[in-house]
Amino acid sequence: MSIKLVTLDLDNTLWETDPVIVKAEKACHDWIVANVPQAAEFYTLEALRQYKNDIAECFPQLRDKVSALRLEVLRRVFLQAGISGDEGREKAQQAFDVFYKTRSEVTLFDGALDALKTLKNDYSLIAATNGNADLKLIGIDHLFDAHFSAEQVGAPKPQADLFEAALAHAGVNPEECIHIGDHQEQDIVAAKRLGIKTIWVNLCDAAWAEQECVPDQEITHLSQLVSAVAALQ
Incomplete structure (x- = not known):
């Protein structure tokens, strides 16, 4: 046949994927520093990476939904910084868009x-x-x-x-x-x-x-x- x-x-x-993800995560965090600085006070770049791992452990249904997981992490980060509701979801999407664009620069x-x-x-x-x-x-x-x-x-x-x-x-x-x-x-x-x-x-x-x-x-x-x-x- x-x-x-x-x-x-x-x-x-x-x-090669790992260097691209590292670059994309930094670009996302840089966007947070520039646009939602109060969130950056809670989370350094390394802390944000660890928080994503923690959320994946707590919510195994998100573990294999890699985009949804990052969006949920960002939404929670901005919620902790006092940005909730539609504004929080919008900020999360904007930050994720920065990550995603850079993640595709392979x-x-x-x-x-x-x-x-x-x-x-x-x-x-x-x-x-x-x-x-x-x-x-x-x-x-x-x-x-x-x-x-x-x-x-x-x-x-x-x-x-x-x-x-x-x-x-x-x-x-x-x-x-x-x-x-x-x-x-x-x-x-x-x-x-x-x-x-x-x-x-x-x-x-x-x-x-x-x-x-x-x-x-x-x-x-x-x-x-x-x-x-x-x-x-």
């Missing part, structure tokens, strides 16, 4: 853009991510037929919901799909459980640690991606 669909993880598969790994353009010629491409990256802001939305996030479908990888949403959207069977990702459990093991072929993006030259299965292909640079897909076709 030929391959018709390629699904891709985003964070740490197509770009630098694609070498070879990523060329690989996406080439694969787009032959396959349906769908993003399947636990994160909240904005493909339109990044400037690559035109290369994807759809984009499903854990927040959107209601469950994160390694649960099956994201993969099932992509398969249903494309109207294909698992055997007609390849999933590409960096995370051993969330991407490779989870996709293999459904019968989806897998390509492990191992840019750090890590050892494979999962016992349940192994990836069908492994690449150490995204310039190898097109040939790895072709090998599974």
Whole structure:
């Protein structure tokens, strides 16, 4: 059965994520300092990060809703600073918008853009991510037929919901799909459980640690991606 669909993880598969999040959190906190200084008196940048972790622990239903979690944290911060109701929600949205714009200022790994353009010629491409990256802001939305996030479908990888949403959207069977990702459990093991072929993006030259299965292909640079897909076709 030929391959018709390629699904891709985003964070740490197509770009490095941690430095972008650090930069985005600082931009958000800088906005708070400039626009709601009384809130900044309660929370330094590091304290704000810790508060987000605390809220995620207290409200596990928000843990995988990464945008909703940050908005709720900001709303509570401004409430503590004496800004409530519609004004507090508006300020929270403004601060989050600053975070989100900066969070989408990513630098694609070498070879990523060329690989996406080439694969787009032959396959349906769908993003399947636990994160909240904005493909339109990044400037690559035109290369994807759809984009499903854990927040959107209601469950994160390694649960099956994201993969099932992509398969249903494309109207294909698992055997007609390849999933590409960096995370051993969330991407490779989870996709293999459904019968989806897998390509492990191992840019750090890590050892494979999962016992349940192994990836069908492994690449150490995204310039190898097109040939790895072709090998599974």
